[in-house]
Amino acid sequence: MAKSIEVLISSGQVPVYAHPGDAGADLFAAEAVELAPSARVTVGTGVSIALPDGYVALVVPRSGLAAKHGITIVNSPGTVDAGYRGEIRVTLLNTDVSESYSIAVGDRIAQLIVQPVTRATFIQVEHLPGSHRGESGFGSTGYSAHNTREGKA
16 A cells, blocks of 8 residues: 655645646746746745655656657756655756747646655675676666677677
8 A cells, every 4th residue: 555645835826647647747927937948947836845754755857848848857867865844946048049938927837746655774795696688887788779898790
């Protein structure tokens, strides 16, 4: 059974799940802003939440805004820790280089995903155990199914 989450609202709208089975609940703008081309702006939602210990809320972009208008979230996912009680604000970025985007009060601007988290215990060691990947880092698996790590077909 899922834990209930207490949601405190100072203004704006309660986050809502648009469809049964949705992972993210829509967050709405509590203020109107004009997002210029290639600009970013932090938009208030009016929503403050109290999460139980062991849970996190992740603020993620809405796929429709990204695909249709180039609007995304700069620090995606934004992290709302269990101990945070302030307003959830969303830093939006307009990736379009020529068109502004207007946000009105009540527009859906992001989604909120609430999930359990596991806290790690970090242990300092002299050497890490080996793995198949080893020390290969970002981009090490190539960009195509036809390429290997060395970039050859």
